[in-house]
Amino acid sequence: MKRLRAALLALPLVLLLAALAAVALAWPRPRFVPAASPAAYAPTPQNVARGAYLARAVNCIACHTARAGAAYAGGRALDTPFGRFYGPNLTPDAETGIGSWSADDFWNALHNGIARDGRLLYPAFPYTNYTRVTRADADALYAYFRSLAPQRQPNRPHELDFPYNRQLLLAGWRLLYFRPGDLSPQPARGAQWNRGAYLVEGLGHCSACHSARNALGASKDGLEGGLEGGLNSTLGWYAPSLTASGEAGLGDWDEAHIVALLGAGISARGSATGPMAEVVARSLQYLTPEDLGAMAAYLKSLPATPAPTPIPAGTPPASEQVMLEGRRIYAGQCAQCHGDDGKGKLPAYPPLAGNRAVTLTPAVNAIRMTVNGGFPPGTRGNPRPYGMPPFGHELSDAQVAAVLSWIRASWGNAAPPVSAADVNRYRAITSD
Amino acid sequence: MHTRNLRWSIAALAALAGMTLCAGARAQAPAPDPRAVPDTLDQRLLACATCHARVDARGNPVNDSFYPRLYGKPAGYLYNQLRNFRDGRRHYPLMTYLVGHLSDDYLREIAQHFAALAPTVLPPAPAAASPQVRERGRQLVFDGDPARRIPACVACHGARLTGVQPSIPGLLGLPRDYVNAQFGAWRNGVRRAHAPDCMAEISARLSPDDVAAVSGWLAAAPLPSNARPDARIARPLPLACGSAPEPR
Numbered sequence: 001m002k003r004l005r006a007a008l009l010a011l012p013l014v015l016l017l018a019a020l021a022a023v024a025l026a027w028p029r030p031r032f033v034p035a036a037s038p039a040a041y042a043p044t045p046q047n048v049a050r051g052a053y054l055a056r057a058v059n060c061i062a063c064h065t066a067r068a069g070a071a072y073a074g075g076r077a078l079d080t081p082f083g084r085f086y087g088p089n090l091t092p093d094a095e096t097g098i099g100s101w102s103a104d105d106f107w108n109a110l111h112n113g114i115a116r117d118g119r120l121l122y123p124a125f126p127y128t129n130y131t132r133v134t135r136a137d138a139d140a141l142y143a144y145f146r147s148l149a150p151q152r153q154p155n156r157p158h159e160l161d162f163p164y165n166r167q168l169l170l171a172g173w174r175l176l177y178f179r180p181g182d183l184s185p186q187p188a189r190g191a192q193w194n195r196g197a198y199l200v201e202g203l204g205h206c207s208a209c210h211s212a213r214n215a216l217g218a219s220k221d222g223l224e225g226g227l228e229g230g231l232n233s234t235l236g237w238y239a240p241s242l243t244a245s246g247e248a249g250l251g252d253w254d255e256a257h258i259v260a261l262l263g264a265g266i267s268a269r270g271s272a273t274g275p276m277a278e279v280v281a282r283s284l285q286y287l288t289p290e291d292l293g294a295m296a297a298y299l300k301s302l303p304a305t306p307a308p309t310p311i312p313a314g315t316p317p318a319s320e321q322v323m324l325e326g327r328r329i330y331a332g333q334c335a336q337c338h339g340d341d342g343k344g345k346l347p348a349y350p351p352l353a354g355n356r357a358v359t360l361t362p363a364v365n366a367i368r369m370t371v372n373g374g375f376p377p378g379t380r381g382n383p384r385p386y387g388m389p390p391f392g393h394e395l396s397d398a399q400v401a402a403v404l405s406w407i408r409a410s411w412g413n414a415a416p417p418v419s420a421a422d423v424n425r426y427r428a429i430t431s432d
Numbered sequence: 433m434h435t436r437n438l439r440w441s442i443a444a445l446a447a448l449a450g451m452t453l454c455a456g457a458r459a460q461a462p463a464p465d466p467r468a469v470p471d472t473l474d475q476r477l478l479a480c481a482t483c484h485a486r487v488d489a490r491g492n493p494v495n496d497s498f499y500p501r502l503y504g505k506p507a508g509y510l511y512n513q514l515r516n517f518r519d520g521r522r523h524y525p526l527m528t529y530l531v532g533h534l535s536d537d538y539l540r541e542i543a544q545h546f547a548a549l550a551p552t553v554l555p556p557a558p559a560a561a562s563p564q565v566r567e568r569g570r571q572l573v574f575d576g577d578p579a580r581r582i583p584a585c586v587a588c589h590g591a592r593l594t595g596v597q598p599s600i601p602g603l604l605g606l607p608r609d610y611v612n613a614q615f616g617a618w619r620n621g622v623r624r625a626h627a628p629d630c631m632a633e634i635s636a637r638l639s640p641d642d643v644a645a646v647s648g649w650l651a652a653a654p655l656p657s658n659a660r661p662d663a664r665i666a667r668p669l670p671l672a673c674g675s676a677p678e679p680r
Binding site: 067068277278280281282337339343345346348349372373374375377378383384385386387388389390391392393394430431432 | 467468469475476477478479480481482483519520521525526528529530531532533534535537538541
């Protein structure tokens with residue numbers, strides 16, 4: 001009897017200990033990999049040039065530079081469902097930048113997501129991807145940032161909602177979703193595939209946009225079956241799935257078209273628009289054809305997945321009246337460039353027939369392109385792009401919905417209609 | 433003489449034959465591809481026309497309530513504004529979005545393209561203000577208000593108010609709401625130019641009534657038949673302007 005009571009008393013203790021042990025085992029332990037030698041991060045022209053190239057591949061400038069601000073001095077706002085983050089100053093100013101950071105400190109931030117003062121970093125800085133960056137590349141990046149002119153620009157504190165502003169919660173998030181680690185090479189796949197995987201899943205952090213995030217903001221990448229597309233509700237753009245063949249899945253694209261889209265911003269299959277235009281303009285256009293080819297080969301190799309948002313059965317088609325209105329608007333406003341047959345005029349005007357950016361559900365990208373128009377990015381491969389006019393001031397919500405519903409159901413397209421309420425929701429999001 | 437005639441005849445024959453050959457080549461050229469897109473800036477910049485060069489169903493220019501005309505404005509002014517939108521010195525989200533990833537070279541080319549086109553002549557807005565307000569507007573435009581250190585518009589924007597090369601804009605043919613909005617934006621610091629920002633200075637010295645008087649007078653004034661910017665203006669300007677600096 002006594003023994004039973006003791007056992008009953010001990011049980012919660014044992015469970016608690018087991019839970020603690022599980023947490024301790026799962027706890028994301030910082031990994032330390034030393035630099036090959038101090039020469040790896042010395043400010044030599046070779047290291048600086050290599051670091052500059054890597055900084056382009058990572059697109060550090062996008063989050064770490066305010067509009068018209070000094071490059072890499074921080075200050076750009078990143079709005080998320082958890083609050084507003086501000087990219088910090090990466091220039092080597094001793095007080096406001098990373099002037100007092102060692103190469104090990106820099107590595108620790110990139111690989112383990114821990115700042116120089118021991119604070120845990122928010123994964124808005126996508127160290128879930130950067131943890132795969134090699135120590136040698138981290139050292140080259142460090143050498144590059146140290147070579148910049150120091151900019152005295154204090155970091156703006158993040159404006160996060162409670163409870164996301166608590167470090168304890170962040171520790172819990174890391175316990176669930178983060179493990180420092182490398183990208184284990186797969187020699188059987190060849191050097192090009194491995195380079196592509198490193199660029200896509202590590203440096204390029206494509207999954208930061210192209211994967212769905214759960215309620216806590218965690219996402220998977222291509223190695224974990226991610227890259228299945230993600231809606232950024234604060235930006236109001238949908239980053240299409242890179243694996244589902246119904247979306248931007250790249251399995252049936254020619255490698256040359258992928259390289260053209262990434263490097264020049266236009267291709268025979270479509271153009272880079274919205275946030276992807278910025279990625280091409282600031283990052284991808286500077287990569288070597290070999291690196292772009294590696295990314296294309298890796299992306300093409302990802303197993304195809306079904307479209308993440310299949311058309312719900314029984315979605316009613318648009319009414320005949322709406323379709324007639326849509327057809328009328330198309331003839332008046334769109335056909336001049338995209339053609340009566342919806343085949344477009346390449347490379348200036350992409351086809352709408354069979355264009356996944358048009359038939360994606362949610363139709364947010366098609367709505368925003370119709371309302372705001374836009375230019376593909378100006379790149380070395382396409383320095384003087386043709387633009388699409390904004391129609392937001394010409395067409396009402398119902399008219400945009402009608403013309404998109406008609407386009408999405410013409411020339412073999414078979415996507416559900418768009419409602420005026422959808423148009424209204426995405427029209428309201430600022431275009432800048 | 434005879435030889436010379438012969439030589440001329442041969443030359444003429446050769447020329448004729450050449451013309452025929454050319455004509456033949458032209459006749460054999462394939463029909464223009466309906467999918468070919470004209471390699472012109474007009475075509476590349478259709479995105480600008482839907483707001484800045486609106487036309488009605490008959491193709492006549494529409495005097496829109498807000499969007500300013502671009503044609504015939506000085507190229508330097510247009511280029512500065514494109515960069516100001518791109519780099520966040522002017523705030524109009526759609527413009528920033530549209531030009532956000534275009535290069536300096538392309539923006540300069542765009543500015544030169546619109547600057548070279550003949551200014552659109554639109555009927556001026558009817559003068560709705562009282563005679564007193566109109567007179568106040570006229571006074572500010574031509575004389576300024578020396579007591580409040582407000583220079584006359586004509587002192588910088590040209591005696592005909594059509595602007596000055598290379599970067600001072602014309603003030604006629606603009607919607608009144610647009611002009612009002614710019615004064616408001618300067619006062620609130622959301623429209624900025626290269627420092628020293630002379631128009632921000634002047635806007636701060638103008639009262640809201642003055643702004644209304646000036647914008648009403650400008651919108652009601654007809655565009656002169658030759659609305660091209662003047663080549664030069666008397667220097668120095670009454671205020672230092674970063675976007676129209678004094679020559680060194």
